[in-house]
Amino acid sequence: MDVSQDLAEYAAKHTTSLLDRPEPAQVDLGLLAAFDNTPTDPEAYSAALNPHLLALTLASTSTLLSSLFALDTHSTPLGPVFRPPPPTTLLPREKPLPKPKPPTKWERFAKERGISHRKKERDVWDEERQEWVRRWGRGGKNKEGEEQWLHEVKAKDDADHDPAATARKERKARIAKNEAQHAANVAHAAARASSSSDASSSQAAKASAREQRKKELERGLLVSKTSTASLGRFDKKIEGEPKVKGVKRKFENNIAAGGWGEEKGKALDVLKSVESGERKKTKGTQQEEGGVSHRKAVRHLGREQRAEKKRGKR
Numbered sequence: 001m002d003v004s005q006d007l008a009e010y011a012a013k014h015t016t017s018l019l020d021r022p023e024p025a026q027v028d029l030g031l032l033a034a035f036d037n038t039p040t041d042p043e044a045y046s047a048a049l050n051p052h053l054l055a056l057t058l059a060s061t062s063t064l065l066s067s068l069f070a071l072d073t074h075s076t077p078l079g080p081v082f083r084p085p086p087p088t089t090l091l092p093r094e095k096p097l098p099k100p101k102p103p104t105k106w107e108r109f110a111k112e113r114g115i116s117h118r119k120k121e122r123d124v125w126d127e128e129r130q131e132w133v134r135r136w137g138r139g140g141k142n143k144e145g146e147e148q149w150l151h152e153v154k155a156k157d158d159a160d161h162d163p164a165a166t167a168r169k170e171r172k173a174r175i176a177k178n179e180a181q182h183a184a185n186v187a188h189a190a191a192r193a194s195s196s197s198d199a200s201s202s203q204a205a206k207a208s209a210r211e212q213r214k215k216e217l218e219r220g221l222l223v224s225k226t227s228t229a230s231l232g233r234f235d236k237k238i239e240g241e242p243k244v245k246g247v248k249r250k251f252e253n254n255i256a257a258g259g260w261g262e263e264k265g266k267a268l269d270v271l272k273s274v275e276s277g278e279r280k281k282t283k284g285t286q287q288e289e290g291g292v293s294h295r296k297a298v299r300h301l302g303r304e305q306r307a308e309k310k311r312g313k314r
Contacts, residue, residue, distance in 0.1 A: 025060040027067045030087030034060040102193045104185035142171065 025036040036056060044052045073080040103111070110117065123132040124141050134140040139147070145167035153161060225235060 021059055025063045026240055028087055028089045029067055031070070031089055031091075032064070032068075032084070034064040034088065035089075036060050099199045102189040104189050106185060146171070 021036065021038050023038050025034040027034050036059070040052070042054070058269045068082070071082040071084070073082045109115075120135065123134055124135050125131075126133045126141065136142055145151075151163035153163065203242065221238075221241065
């Protein structure tokens, strides 16, 4: 049974032809990326967008995979692996650059005097031993006066004088002095940085105060304009004057739309409100401001009746 025809049809069906590009894609194996800088075909781009983009991506991916398989591999317990080369494409930083630290007092002095900083080496040459020894730490050159087996005692020294303890005490004093100077330099640099930030914050506070004063003046100007009957419509304009928004005054017609009856009703309503006054209940009683107190009226009427009876008896 000959199945070559079926295999050829299956291969043709499941094989995708690559897009022919005039220039191959640029590959950066360090980033596992491929860049196709060839301009796209406008006709193919506008005719079938998605198939055209898929063909471009397939061509770039094929170039990237071919470059990866061309690298040298070595065997490991997990299988063959390869080491990619370093990236060649410069990418932007994810975060901003760190702010530079303020210079210390010694750094400013060295810069003014032109003193260049030279890092000390960890090992120094010992002439007596004729070998390199450590500058600091155990067996270091700085502890030479403490750990030597023979010390010279001067005639003026006390009988209980310990040269090793004296050398150790002097070394500890030098360390404490250096640490104190370093702390003072750091504090001085921080104070200079804070003073500069305080100056900038004071400038910002002055600017905000000016803005607040400007807003108050604009508000006062708007209030003075709206105090007239025309809401400042016929007032003289000032240069830079803010525009009044949302301030309108509504005037009613001289003759009401409902005729004289509506105008008469409005006038009567105003008269009633003036006569009755503002209605406000007082605490503990039913008396209303502008109204009549029933208790006072009853007491007044009773006093008048008793007075009339007395006059009648006489």
